[in-house]
Every structure is written in structure tokens, then in C-alpha cells.
Amino acid sequence: MLLASMQARQIHQVVVTASPGDAITNAAFETRTLLRRDGAASDIYARFIDPTLAGEVLPLGSFPSGRPDGVILYHASIGQSEVTRFLMERPERLVMLYHNMSPAAPFAPYDPGFAALLEQGRRELDQLRDRVTLPLAVSCFNASDLESHGYRDVKVAPLIVDPRRLLSVTPHAETVRWQAEVPGPVLLFVGQLLPHKQPHVLLQAFHALCTYLLPDAHLFLVGAPRLPRYKEVLQFFIEELNLTHAGIIKSPVSEAELVAYYRRADAFVTLSEHEGFCVPLLEAMAFEKPILARACGAIPGTLEDAGLMIGPDDGALVAAEAMCEILSNDPLRTALVERGRVRLRHFHPDNARAILLDHLSTLA
Numbered sequence: 001m002l003l004a005s006m007q008a009r010q011i012h013q014v015v016v017t018a019s020p021g022d023a024i025t026n027a028a029f030e031t032r033t034l035l036r037r038d039g040a041a042s043d044i045y046a047r048f049i050d051p052t053l054a055g056e057v058l059p060l061g062s063f064p065s066g067r068p069d070g071v072i073l074y075h076a077s078i079g080q081s082e083v084t085r086f087l088m089e090r091p092e093r094l095v096m097l098y099h100n101m102s103p104a105a106p107f108a109p110y111d112p113g114f115a116a117l118l119e120q121g122r123r124e125l126d127q128l129r130d131r132v133t134l135p136l137a138v139s140c141f142n143a144s145d146l147e148s149h150g151y152r153d154v155k156v157a158p159l160i161v162d163p164r165r166l167l168s169v170t171p172h173a174e175t176v177r178w179q180a181e182v183p184g185p186v187l188l189f190v191g192q193l194l195p196h197k198q199p200h201v202l203l204q205a206f207h208a209l210c211t212y213l214l215p216d217a218h219l220f221l222v223g224a225p226r227l228p229r230y231k232e233v234l235q236f237f238i239e240e241l242n243l244t245h246a247g248i249i250k251s252p253v254s255e256a257e258l259v260a261y262y263r264r265a266d267a268f269v270t271l272s273e274h275e276g277f278c279v280p281l282l283e284a285m286a287f288e289k290p291i292l293a294r295a296c297g298a299i300p301g302t303l304e305d306a307g308l309m310i311g312p313d314d315g316a317l318v319a320a321e322a323m324c325e326i327l328s329n330d331p332l333r334t335a336l337v338e339r340g341r342v343r344l345r346h347f348h349p350d351n352a353r354a355i356l357l358d359h360l361s362t363l364a
Contacts, residue, residue, distance in 0.1 A: 009040050009041070009069060009070060009071065010040070010041045010042070010064070010067055010070035010071065010092070011035050011040040011041070011042050011070070011071045011072075011073060011360070012041075012042060012043050012044070012045060012063070012064075012070070012071075012072055012073070013028050013031060013032060013042065013043070013044045013045070013072070013073045013074075013075065014044075014045050014046070014060065014063075014072055014073070014074045014075070014083065014086075014087065015028055015044065015045075015046045015057075015074075015075045015077075016046065016047050016048065016075075016077065016078055016080045016083050017046060017047065017048040017049075017078075018044065018046040018048070018049045018050060018053050018057040019050040019053070020050055020052055020053060021224075021252070023099075023159070023161075023277075023279050024075050024077055024099055025053070025057075026161070027075065027097075027099075027138075027159050027160060027161070028044045028057075028075060029044070029056075030159075030160035030161070030349070031073065031160060031356065032044055034160065034353050034356065034357070038357065043058055044056070044057045044058065045057070045058050045059065045060045045062070045063050046058075046059070046060060047060050047080055047082055047083050060082070060083065060086060063086070066090055066091040066092060067091070067092065068091050068092070070091075070092040070093070071092055071093050071094075071095060071360070071363060072087065072090060072092045072093070072094050072095065073095045073097060074087055074094060074095065074096050074097065075097050075099060076096050076097070076098045076099065076101075076121070076125065076128075077098075077099040077100065077101060077121075077276075078101060078117055078118060078121045079101075079117045079118065079119070079120030079121030079122070079123070079124050080117070080120075080121075080124075081120070081124070084124045084127060084128060087128060087131065088127070088128070088131055093133040093134075093363060094128070094131050094132050094133055094134075095132070095133060095134040095135075095136060095360070095363070096128065096132045096134070096135050096136060096146075097136045097137070097138065097157060098135065098136065098137040098138070098142050098143075098145070098146050098154075098276075099138055099142065099276050099277070100137075100138075100139075100141070100142045100145060100274075100275075100276025100277075100297075100298070101118055101121045101122060101125075102118055102194070102196045102274055103118070103196060103274055104116070104118040104119045106194075106195035106196045106273075107194070107195055107196070107227070109195075109229075110195060110227045110229040110230040110233070111227045111229065111230075114227070122149070125146070125149045126149055126150065129149060129150050129151055132151070133363065134155070134359065134360075134362065134363060135151045135152075135153070135154045135155070136154070136155050136156070136157040136356075136359060137154055137155070137156055137157070138156070138157060138158055138159050138276060138277050139156065139158070139276060139277050139298040139301055139302065140156055140298075140301050141276065141297055141298035141301055142156075142276050142277070142298065143155070143156050155359050156355075157352070157355050157356045157359055158277075158347060158351070158352045158355065159277055159279065159347075159352060160349050160352040160353055160356065161279055161282060161347070161349060161352070162349040163279070163282040163283040163285070163286035163344070164286050164344075166255070166258070166259050166262070166283060166286060166287070167286060167287070169255055169256055169259045170256060170259075171256060171257075171259045171260035171263055172254060172256035172257040172259070172260045175256075175257045175260035175261070176260050176263075176264075179260060179261075179264040182218050182264070183216055183218075184214070184216030184217050184218060185214065185216070185217050185218070185266040185267070185327045186217070186218045186219070186220060186264055186265050186266050186267075187206065187217065187218070187219045187220070187265065187266070187267055187268075187269045187323060187327070188219075188220050188222065188261055188262065188264075188265035188267070188268050188269070188284075188289070189202060189219070189220070189221050189222065189223070189268070189269055189270055190222045190223060190258070190261070190262075190268070190280040190283065190284075191223045191270065191272070191278075191280055192223050192224050192225075192226055193221060193223045193224065193225040193226070193230065193231065193234060193249070193251070194226060194227065194230065195227070195230055196272065196273055196274045197270065197271075197272040197273075197274075197275075198271045198272060198273055198294075199221055199234055199271075200233060200234060200237055201271050201315075201316055201319070202219070202221070202269065202270075202271045202319070203219070203221075203234065203237045203238060203241060203243065203247060204237070204241070204316035205271065205316040205317070205319035205320045205323060206219045206243065206246075206247060206320070206323070207241040207243060207316075208316055208317055208320035209320040209323045209324060210243075210246055212320070213320060213321070213323075213324040214323075214324055214327060214328070217246065217323075217327065218246045218247075218248070219243075219246060219247045219248070220248050220250060220261055220264075220265070221234075221247070221248065221249045221250070222250050222251065222253055222258065222261050223251055224251050224252055225249070225251055231249075234249060235249070262283065262284070262287040262289065263287065265284075265287075265289055266289070266327055267289055267290045267291070267292060267323075267326045267327055267333075268280070268281070268284035268289045268290070268291045268292070269291075269292040269293070269323060269326075270292075270293050270294070270299075271293075271294045271310075271319055272293070272294060272296065272297070272299070273294060273296045273297070273312065274296060274297045275296065275297040275298050275299050275302075276297065276298050277298050277302060278293075278297075278298060278299055278302055281293070281299070281302050281303060281307070282302075282344060282347055284340070285306060285340035285341070285343060285344040286344060288337045288340065288341070289337070289340075290307075290308070290326050290332070290333045290336035290337055290340075291303065291306065291307035291308065291326075291336060291340065292307065292308045292309075292310070292319075292322050292323060292326045293307050293308075293309050293310075294309065294310055294311075294312060294314070294319075295309040295310065295311060295312055296312050303343070304339075304343055305339050305343075306336065306339040306340040306342070306343035306344075307336060307339075307340075308322060308325065308326050308332070308336060310322050
């Protein structure tokens with residue numbers, strides 16, 4: 001429980017964008033539930049709100065009058081000058097929970113405006129540094145990133161996420177039906193289809209896999225293609241590499257559809273070159289799927305020994321060989337699944353809740 005002096009305080013949260021299924025939005029909802037349970041007045045405010053979340057998330061402009069004994073918990077992930085200006089002017093103490101900011105360079109060819117926002121976000125981290133009372137990060141990797149911007153005594157507060165909850169969701173019946181007709185082993189990627197996650201390299205690797213090693217393999221890419229020009233690139237790869245029969249992009253998906261994809265998959269794979277945490281890794285562990293990933297960003301710290309990892313500079317051919325290994329080496333698959341069971345215990349949501357409350361209690 002929070003210290004008694006923390007109860008009945010205002011501990012409101014701020015995110016730049018609130019959208020359904022987004023990991024940061026989900027984290028804010030989990031944190032709101034936790035804070036309200038412990039007696040704090042807590043709402044979520046955002047600059048941009050998906051219409052489906054109207055009422056659940058409130059406009060930033062409706063933020064209540066300031067209280068010097070109040071706290072704002074800001075989920076930092078991208079630049080937004082209006083949000084930063086708002087935070088700089090408020091009287092409340094500011095807690096930053098840092099989810100990391102993707103490098104701008106991979107986005108520049110597809111959406112220069114979005115790349116500029118990422119660069120702006122880095123500048124705003126510097127701007128907010130002396131304003132932040134308590135800097136938190138969702139992983140050790142993110143904590144190191146904040147420290148590179150001059151933040152001191154950064155604490156780690158893992159995401160409050162319970163992937164086991166998905167195990168009780170009934171799979172989408174129609175998705176299960178057509179997946180039953182898919183022959184051969186299935187590789188699954190879950191995540192936003194963005195350049196830094198490198199689904200284009202994943203498609204190249206998959207092409208090598210089904211051309212030279214496992215011709216009956218299939219690949220499901222499940223996630224939102226946020227950048228239209230990059231989605232066109234992925235579709236071009238699928239057509240040019242003649243993968244239309246075996247490479248499927250699915251977006252958006254319901255929770256029931258997502259569960260159907262996890263249950264059908266034989267292995268989870270990501271070649272992302274930058275992650276601040278990577279929730280789908282935990283979901284794959286919960287569904288007892290062996291994991292193949294690139295050892296970049298927070299992925300080694302999230303996985304530890306619970307996945308097969310290739311090097312940061314390994315290319316599509318190495319990835320294809322690793323895909324073949326994780327699909328065909330039964331002793332390896334069994335070992336990775338068992339290590340995943342053990343590793344998942346480290347991220348139990350009750351542990352994450354206790355850590356966050358402990359950090360917040362230092363403000364009392």
C-alpha cells in the first residue's frame with residue numbers, strides 16, 4: 001500500500017497519445033487502477049485521444065487546477081511541444097516514466113514529420129530534466145538512455161502487464177478455422193509495423209527460409225502499419241519475393257484474433273533493432289512459444305536466456321538459419337519454452353505494482 005500520506009492525493013497521468021491496444025496507454029490504465037485502489041485521485045489526460053477512448057481518457061485541456069502537493073506521472077515516448085510546455089508550467093511534482101524514444105533515422109525516408117517529432121522528443125528530455133522530481137524507466141536499457149541525457153538516480157519501474165490474462169480469452173472462431181488450413185510451421189511477429197522493428201528484413205529472412213530450408217513455412221505479421229509509405233514497402237517485398245502465399249499482414253486485430261494467432265504459431269520472431277521493453281516477448285512466453293530475437297535495445301535484458309538471439313549486425317541469411325533452427329530443433333524448442341516459463345515469473349504484475357508504489361512512496 002502507498003504510505004498514508006500519499007493517500008487522497010492527486011496523482012494524475014499524462015500521455016501524448018492514447019489509443020486502444022497501445023502498450024503505453026495500457027500501462028497508464030493499469031497504473032490508474034493501481035493508484036485508485038490505493039486511495040489516490042487519478043485520471044489519465046492526453047493531447048491526442050482515439051475516439052473509442054473518449055471519457056476513459058480526458059483531454060489535456062481539462063486538467064484540474066494545480067495543487068502543489070499533487071503529482072503528475074508523465075509517460076515519455078515522443079516529442080510534443082504542447083505537452084512539454086504544459087508540464088513545465090504546472091505546480092505539481094513531476095514523475096517521468098520513460099518508455100524510450102525510437103531513433104529518428106529509420107523513419108525519415110517514410111515520414112519526415114514523425115522523425116522530426118522523435119528528434120524533438122530528445123530535446124524535450126533535456127528541457128524537462130531539472131523539472132523532473134523522480135525519473136523512472138521501464139527497463140535498465142531505458143534508464144541508461146535517460147542517464148545519457150543527464151538524469152541522475154534513475155529508478156527502474158517495469159511495465160505493469162499481465163500477458164497470462166490472454167490465456168483465458170476465447171480465440172476468434174473464424175481465424176482459428178482458416179488457420180487450421182495453413183500447412184507447415186508458422187512464425188509469428190506481433191508489434192507495430194514500423195521501420196525500426198525491421199519487418200522488411202524479417203520478410204527477406206523468411207524468403208530465404210522458405211526458398212532454401214523450409215518451403216512449407218508461413219509468416220504472420222500482426223500489427224498496425226502506422227506509416228502508409230512503409231506499409232507500401234512491406235507489400236512490395238511480399239509481392240517481389242513471391243510471398244503472397246505464405247506471408248500474411250494482419251491489422252488491426254481484436255484481442256480474440258490475437259489469441260488465435262499466438263495459439264497457432266510455432267515460434268515468435270522479431271528482428272527489431274530498437275526496443276525499450278517489448279511486451280510481445282512476454283505474451284509469447286505466456287503462450288509457451290519459443291522466441292527468436294535480435295540482441296538489440298532492451299531485448300537482451302527482457303529475454304535473458306529465454307530466447308534464441310542473433311547479433312545486432314547479423315543479416316537476413318543468419319536470421320533465416322536461426323528461424324530454421326527454432327522451428328526444427330525440438331530439444332532447443334523445449335528448452336526455450338521452459339526458460340520462458342521461468343523468466344515470465346520475473347515480470348509478474350504484482351511485482352511491478354509493488355515496485356512502482358515503492359518508488360512513488362518516496363514522494364510522501
